[in-house]
Amino acid sequence: MKIISVPRVNALGKMGPEKMGEALRTQNSDTLTNIIEKQVGARRLRTQMSEIEVDNSNVESSEKEIYSGAREIFKGKDKAVFVGGDHSITYPILKAFGEVNKNAFLIVFDAHADCDYANKEPTHEEWLRAVIEKGFVRPENVILIGVRKMWDVEKKFLEENGVKVFGDIFDLEAVADYITERANGKDVYVSVDVDVLDPAFAPAVSYPEPNGLLSRELFYLLRRIFCIKSLRALDVVEVVPEKDEKYDYRTVKVAAKIVEEFLESK
Numbered sequence: 001m002k003i004i005s006v007p008r009v010n011a012l013g014k015m016g017p018e019k020m021g022e023a024l025r026t027q028n029s030d031t032l033t034n035i036i037e038k039q040v041g042a043r044r045l046r047t048q049m050s051e052i053e054v055d056n057s058n059v060e061s062s063e064k065e066i067y068s069g070a071r072e073i074f075k076g077k078d079k080a081v082f083v084g085g086d087h088s089i090t091y092p093i094l095k096a097f098g099e100v101n102k103n104a105f106l107i108v109f110d111a112h113a114d115c116d117y118a119n120k121e122p123t124h125e126e127w128l129r130a131v132i133e134k135g136f137v138r139p140e141n142v143i144l145i146g147v148r149k150m151w152d153v154e155k156k157f158l159e160e161n162g163v164k165v166f167g168d169i170f171d172l173e174a175v176a177d178y179i180t181e182r183a184n185g186k187d188v189y190v191s192v193d194v195d196v197l198d199p200a201f202a203p204a205v206s207y208p209e210p211n212g213l214l215s216r217e218l219f220y221l222l223r224r225i226f227c228i229k230s231l232r233a234l235d236v237v238e239v240v241p242e243k244d245e246k247y248d249y250r251t252v253k254v255a256a257k258i259v260e261e262f263l264e265s266k
Protein backbone atom coordinates (compact mmCIF):
# COMPACT_ATOMS: atom_id res chain seq x y z
CA MET A 1 0.00 0.00 0.00
CA LYS A 2 1.42 3.34 -1.08
CA ILE A 3 0.37 6.77 0.17
CA ILE A 4 1.50 9.64 -2.03
CA SER A 5 1.02 13.35 -1.66
CA VAL A 6 0.58 15.19 -4.97
CA PRO A 7 0.59 18.90 -4.11
CA ARG A 8 -0.32 20.11 -7.56
CA VAL A 9 -2.75 22.85 -8.52
CA ASN A 10 -3.73 23.77 -12.07
CA ALA A 11 -6.73 25.97 -11.41
CA LEU A 12 -6.05 29.29 -13.09
CA GLY A 13 -4.36 30.75 -10.03
CA LYS A 14 -6.72 29.40 -7.40
CA MET A 15 -4.36 28.01 -4.75
CA GLY A 16 -5.06 26.20 -1.48
CA PRO A 17 -5.42 22.43 -2.11
CA GLU A 18 -1.64 22.03 -2.57
CA LYS A 19 -1.30 22.30 1.24
CA MET A 20 -3.25 19.16 2.08
CA GLY A 21 -0.44 16.57 1.95
CA GLU A 22 1.75 18.81 4.07
CA ALA A 23 -1.07 19.29 6.59
CA LEU A 24 -1.49 15.52 6.95
CA ARG A 25 2.22 14.81 7.05
CA THR A 26 3.56 17.48 9.33
CA GLN A 27 0.43 18.00 11.43
CA ASN A 28 1.93 21.24 12.60
CA SER A 29 -0.67 21.92 15.26
CA ASP A 30 -1.91 19.91 18.25
CA THR A 31 -5.45 20.23 16.97
CA LEU A 32 -4.54 18.65 13.65
CA THR A 33 -2.54 15.83 15.25
CA ASN A 34 -5.37 15.17 17.65
CA ILE A 35 -7.86 14.97 14.80
CA ILE A 36 -5.84 12.88 12.36
CA GLU A 37 -4.11 10.50 14.75
CA LYS A 38 -6.40 10.25 17.77
CA GLN A 39 -9.84 10.75 16.24
CA VAL A 40 -9.37 9.18 12.81
CA GLY A 41 -6.56 6.81 13.83
CA ALA A 42 -4.65 7.64 10.65
CA ARG A 43 -1.12 7.67 12.03
CA ARG A 44 0.46 6.30 8.87
CA LEU A 45 -0.51 9.44 6.95
CA ARG A 46 2.37 11.06 8.80
CA THR A 47 4.75 8.15 8.90
CA GLN A 48 4.27 6.52 5.50
CA MET A 49 3.37 9.27 3.07
CA SER A 50 5.76 10.03 0.25
CA GLU A 51 5.47 12.90 -2.20
CA ILE A 52 5.66 13.52 -5.92
CA GLU A 53 7.45 16.85 -6.07
CA VAL A 54 5.89 19.31 -8.48
CA ASP A 55 6.58 22.84 -9.68
CA ASN A 56 3.24 24.61 -9.63
CA SER A 57 4.53 27.42 -11.82
CA ASN A 58 4.96 24.93 -14.68
CA VAL A 59 1.83 22.97 -15.64
CA GLU A 60 3.63 20.98 -18.31
CA SER A 61 6.46 19.70 -16.13
CA SER A 62 4.20 19.07 -13.12
CA GLU A 63 1.92 16.96 -15.30
CA LYS A 64 4.90 14.91 -16.49
CA GLU A 65 6.25 14.42 -12.96
CA ILE A 66 2.91 13.09 -11.75
CA TYR A 67 2.50 10.84 -14.78
CA SER A 68 5.90 9.22 -14.40
CA GLY A 69 5.62 8.94 -10.62
CA ALA A 70 2.20 7.30 -10.90
CA ARG A 71 3.38 4.95 -13.64
CA GLU A 72 6.17 3.58 -11.45
CA ILE A 73 3.70 2.98 -8.66
CA PHE A 74 1.11 1.22 -10.85
CA LYS A 75 3.75 -1.00 -12.43
CA GLY A 76 4.61 -2.18 -8.90
CA LYS A 77 1.02 -3.50 -8.50
CA ASP A 78 0.71 -2.05 -4.99
CA LYS A 79 -2.58 -0.41 -4.11
CA ALA A 80 -2.13 3.34 -4.01
CA VAL A 81 -3.77 6.39 -2.56
CA PHE A 82 -3.00 9.88 -3.86
CA VAL A 83 -3.66 12.94 -1.73
CA GLY A 84 -4.19 16.13 -3.78
CA GLY A 85 -3.76 18.76 -4.76
CA ASP A 86 -6.69 19.84 -6.84
CA HIS A 87 -8.60 17.67 -9.28
CA SER A 88 -6.17 18.30 -12.14
CA ILE A 89 -3.86 15.62 -10.62
CA THR A 90 -6.29 12.90 -11.69
CA TYR A 91 -5.52 13.47 -15.38
CA PRO A 92 -1.83 12.42 -15.40
CA ILE A 93 -2.49 9.73 -12.78
CA LEU A 94 -5.20 8.17 -14.96
CA LYS A 95 -3.01 8.44 -18.03
CA ALA A 96 -0.55 6.14 -16.24
CA PHE A 97 -3.34 4.00 -14.78
CA GLY A 98 -4.95 3.46 -18.19
CA GLU A 99 -1.63 2.44 -19.73
CA VAL A 100 -0.88 -0.13 -17.06
CA ASN A 101 -4.46 -1.38 -16.61
CA LYS A 102 -6.18 -2.11 -19.90
CA ASN A 103 -9.57 -2.65 -18.26
CA ALA A 104 -9.71 0.55 -16.20
CA PHE A 105 -12.93 1.47 -14.43
CA LEU A 106 -13.34 4.95 -12.99
CA ILE A 107 -15.70 5.99 -10.21
CA VAL A 108 -15.79 9.75 -9.58
CA PHE A 109 -17.43 11.54 -6.67
CA ASP A 110 -17.80 15.24 -7.44
CA ALA A 111 -20.33 18.07 -7.15
CA HIS A 112 -19.18 19.19 -10.61
CA ALA A 113 -18.82 17.30 -13.87
CA ASP A 114 -15.31 18.65 -14.69
CA CYS A 115 -16.07 18.20 -18.41
CA ASP A 116 -15.57 21.67 -19.87
CA TYR A 117 -13.57 21.92 -23.13
CA ALA A 118 -10.10 20.62 -22.38
CA ASN A 119 -6.90 22.67 -22.34
CA LYS A 120 -3.63 21.14 -23.47
CA GLU A 121 -2.71 20.52 -19.83
CA PRO A 122 -6.18 19.93 -18.40
CA THR A 123 -7.16 21.90 -15.29
CA HIS A 124 -9.41 20.87 -12.43
CA GLU A 125 -12.42 21.92 -14.55
CA GLU A 126 -12.00 19.64 -17.55
CA TRP A 127 -9.69 16.79 -16.61
CA LEU A 128 -12.50 14.22 -16.93
CA ARG A 129 -13.38 15.26 -20.46
CA ALA A 130 -9.73 14.91 -21.42
CA VAL A 131 -9.46 11.49 -19.76
CA ILE A 132 -12.40 10.24 -21.85
CA GLU A 133 -11.37 11.95 -25.09
CA LYS A 134 -7.84 10.54 -24.84
CA GLY A 135 -9.21 7.08 -24.12
CA PHE A 136 -7.43 6.55 -20.76
CA VAL A 137 -10.73 5.07 -19.60
CA ARG A 138 -13.61 4.03 -21.87
CA PRO A 139 -16.73 6.18 -21.27
CA GLU A 140 -18.88 3.14 -20.52
CA ASN A 141 -16.42 2.40 -17.70
CA VAL A 142 -16.96 5.76 -16.00
CA ILE A 143 -19.51 6.49 -13.27
CA LEU A 144 -20.03 9.99 -11.90
CA ILE A 145 -21.71 10.37 -8.52
CA GLY A 146 -23.13 13.35 -6.65
CA VAL A 147 -23.00 15.87 -9.50
CA ARG A 148 -25.31 18.79 -8.91
CA LYS A 149 -23.85 21.58 -10.97
CA MET A 150 -23.33 20.98 -14.66
CA TRP A 151 -22.97 23.29 -17.66
CA ASP A 152 -24.96 22.40 -20.80
CA VAL A 153 -21.78 21.58 -22.70
CA GLU A 154 -20.83 19.11 -19.97
CA LYS A 155 -24.26 17.51 -19.89
CA LYS A 156 -24.16 17.09 -23.66
CA PHE A 157 -20.67 15.56 -23.57
CA LEU A 158 -21.60 13.04 -20.87
CA GLU A 159 -24.84 12.07 -22.63
CA GLU A 160 -23.19 11.67 -26.02
CA ASN A 161 -20.53 9.45 -24.50
CA GLY A 162 -22.96 7.38 -22.47
CA VAL A 163 -21.34 8.13 -19.11
CA LYS A 164 -23.52 7.01 -16.22
CA VAL A 165 -24.31 9.95 -13.91
CA PHE A 166 -25.98 9.78 -10.51
CA GLY A 167 -27.04 13.26 -9.41
CA ASP A 168 -29.68 13.06 -6.70
CA ILE A 169 -29.51 9.71 -5.02
CA PHE A 170 -32.74 8.33 -3.64
CA ASP A 171 -31.87 4.67 -3.25
CA LEU A 172 -28.35 4.37 -1.93
CA GLU A 173 -28.31 0.59 -1.87
CA ALA A 174 -29.46 0.32 -5.49
CA VAL A 175 -26.71 2.73 -6.59
CA ALA A 176 -24.10 0.74 -4.68
CA ASP A 177 -25.38 -2.51 -6.22
CA TYR A 178 -25.19 -0.99 -9.69
CA ILE A 179 -21.64 0.29 -9.20
CA THR A 180 -20.23 -2.87 -7.70
CA GLU A 181 -21.83 -5.03 -10.37
CA ARG A 182 -20.46 -2.87 -13.19
CA ALA A 183 -17.00 -2.48 -11.69
CA ASN A 184 -16.45 -6.02 -10.51
CA GLY A 185 -13.43 -7.67 -12.13
CA LYS A 186 -12.20 -4.43 -13.74
CA ASP A 187 -9.26 -2.38 -12.49
CA VAL A 188 -11.02 0.13 -10.29
CA TYR A 189 -9.85 3.68 -9.65
CA VAL A 190 -11.86 5.91 -7.31
CA SER A 191 -11.57 9.70 -7.36
CA VAL A 192 -13.11 11.69 -4.53
CA ASP A 193 -13.48 15.44 -4.83
CA VAL A 194 -14.55 16.25 -1.29
CA ASP A 195 -16.95 18.92 -2.57
CA VAL A 196 -19.28 16.01 -3.37
CA LEU A 197 -20.23 16.25 0.29
CA ASP A 198 -22.67 18.83 1.50
CA PRO A 199 -20.80 21.94 2.70
CA ALA A 200 -22.04 21.10 6.20
CA PHE A 201 -19.61 18.16 6.19
CA ALA A 202 -16.85 19.54 3.95
CA PRO A 203 -16.89 23.34 4.08
CA ALA A 204 -13.21 23.93 3.26
CA VAL A 205 -13.29 23.52 -0.52
CA SER A 206 -12.84 25.98 -3.37
CA TYR A 207 -16.33 25.66 -4.86
CA PRO A 208 -18.90 24.54 -2.29
CA GLU A 209 -22.27 23.49 -3.72
CA PRO A 210 -25.39 23.20 -1.55
CA ASN A 211 -27.46 20.05 -1.28
CA GLY A 212 -24.63 17.53 -1.35
CA LEU A 213 -24.20 14.01 -0.02
CA LEU A 214 -24.36 13.38 3.67
CA SER A 215 -21.13 12.05 5.07
CA ARG A 216 -22.96 8.83 6.04
CA GLU A 217 -24.10 8.38 2.41
CA LEU A 218 -20.61 8.87 0.99
CA PHE A 219 -19.10 6.40 3.44
CA TYR A 220 -21.76 3.81 2.70
CA LEU A 221 -20.99 3.98 -1.03
CA LEU A 222 -17.22 4.00 -0.44
CA ARG A 223 -17.36 1.02 1.91
CA ARG A 224 -19.26 -0.96 -0.70
CA ILE A 225 -16.77 0.09 -3.40
CA PHE A 226 -13.78 -0.64 -1.16
CA CYS A 227 -14.98 -4.26 -0.97
CA ILE A 228 -14.43 -4.76 -4.72
CA LYS A 229 -11.53 -7.18 -5.07
CA SER A 230 -10.09 -5.48 -8.14
CA LEU A 231 -9.87 -2.07 -6.45
CA ARG A 232 -6.48 -0.53 -7.29
CA ALA A 233 -6.29 3.14 -6.40
CA LEU A 234 -7.92 6.15 -4.81
CA ASP A 235 -7.40 9.87 -4.92
CA VAL A 236 -8.81 12.47 -2.54
CA VAL A 237 -8.65 16.04 -3.83
CA GLU A 238 -9.69 19.66 -3.39
CA VAL A 239 -9.34 20.07 0.39
CA VAL A 240 -8.18 23.57 1.37
CA PRO A 241 -6.68 23.15 4.88
CA GLU A 242 -6.19 26.87 5.49
CA LYS A 243 -9.92 27.48 5.08
CA ASP A 244 -10.63 24.60 7.44
CA GLU A 245 -9.13 25.96 10.64
CA LYS A 246 -12.29 27.85 11.51
CA TYR A 247 -14.29 24.65 11.06
CA ASP A 248 -12.05 22.69 13.47
CA TYR A 249 -10.53 20.85 10.49
CA ARG A 250 -13.78 19.08 9.72
CA THR A 251 -12.93 18.75 6.03
CA VAL A 252 -9.38 17.49 6.64
CA LYS A 253 -10.82 14.97 9.07
CA VAL A 254 -13.35 13.55 6.65
CA ALA A 255 -10.67 13.33 3.92
CA ALA A 256 -8.26 11.57 6.29
CA LYS A 257 -11.01 9.13 7.18
CA ILE A 258 -11.66 8.31 3.52
CA VAL A 259 -7.95 7.57 3.06
CA GLU A 260 -7.78 5.51 6.23
CA GLU A 261 -10.79 3.38 5.24
CA PHE A 262 -9.20 2.72 1.86
CA LEU A 263 -5.97 1.67 3.57
CA GLU A 264 -7.95 -0.66 5.83
CA SER A 265 -9.72 -2.30 2.88
CA LYS A 266 -8.59 -5.79 1.98
Ligand SMILES: [Mn+2]
Pocket residue numbers: 087110111112114124193238
Ligand atom coordinates in the same frame (compact mmCIF):
# COMPACT_ATOMS: atom_id res chain seq x y z
MN1 LIG B 1 -13.69 18.13 -9.24
